[in-house]
Amino acid sequence: MADWRSEEFYEARRAELEDRVGPHRFKHSLGVSETAASLARIYGADETAARVAGLLHDWDKGYDDPGILARADELGMELTDELVAMPRVLHGLTAAEALGREFPELPPEVLAAIERHTLGDVDMSDSDMIVYIADALEPGRKGKTVEKLRKQVGKSNLRELFLDVYAYWVLLIMERRHPMYSRTTEIWNSYMPEQEVFLSEANPDPIPWGRP
Numbered sequence: 044m045a046d047w048r049s050e051e052f053y054e055a056r057r058a059e060l061e062d063r064v065g066p067h068r069f070k071h072s073l074g075v076s077e078t079a080a081s082l083a084r085i086y087g088a089d090e091t092a093a094r095v096a097g098l099l100h101d102w103d104k105g106y107d108d109p110g111i112l113a114r115a116d117e118l119g120m121e122l123t124d125e126l127v128a129m130p131r132v133l134h135g136l137t138a139a140e141a142l143g144r145e146f147p148e149l150p151p152e153v154l155a156a157i158e159r160h161t162l163g164d165v166d167m168s169d170s171d172m173i174v175y176i177a178d179a180l181e182p183g184r185k186g187k188t189v190e191k192l193r194k195q196v197g198k199s200n201l202r203e204l205f206l207d208v209y210a211y212w213v214l215l216i217m218e219r220r221h222p223m224y225s226r227t228t229e230i231w232n233s234y235m236p237e238q239e240v241f242l243s244e245a246n247p248d249p250i251p252w253g254r255p
């Protein structure tokens with residue numbers, strides 16, 4: 044098995060990616076890879092894991108809507124009706140599944156960051172957050188909010204930066220009139236310290252959306 048940390052592994056996947064996605068997406072992926080590595084350096088996370096996950100996060104982005112649904116089916120993935128109706132978000136899930144099978148040497152940390160880069164999740168690890176942030180802030184992304192967020196790198200802690208980027212994406216989804224993933228509120232609330240306010244002597248049980 045090839046060492047996933049080696050330069051050979053990176054270069055081989057990079058060459059394959061170029062054949063899988065268009066030139067724009069390829070450039071974006073290299074930008075995410077570099078940005079993720081730099082965030083990992085700044086925030087003390089595994090730089091190689093971030094660099095590799097960043098490179099591979101859009102591995103399946105070359106499929107169109109029917110193509111990605113067929114891909115999920117081929118991989119034997121069971122999708123909820125909601126996800127079937129949102130094929131644009133599936134590429135992270137199929138990529139993690141397919142890459143895990145094709146390259147079993149890839150650690151769960153890398154595969155989870157790829158899987159979670161579209162929808163996010165509760166309990167995101169540092170690597171998960173780094174790839175999620177890098178996807179939004181790589182050099183090819185333009186806009187006032189993006190520039191503002193970039194300035195926060197190294198100033199905000201990783202969790203705050205992640206929440207800023209998550210909030211930015213949620214607003215974009217609303218502005219573009221795209222459907223909202225039903226777990227978005229649950230994911231957001233899981234990072235809110237205010238949920239502890241809801242705990243009182245009169246009501247000692249955690250609120251329903253709290254972390255277990």
Ligand SMILES: [Fe+2]
Pocket residue numbers: 100101104134135160161
């Ligand atoms: Fe993506």
Ligand SMILES: [Fe+2]
Pocket residue numbers: 071075100101178
């Ligand atoms: Fe991306």
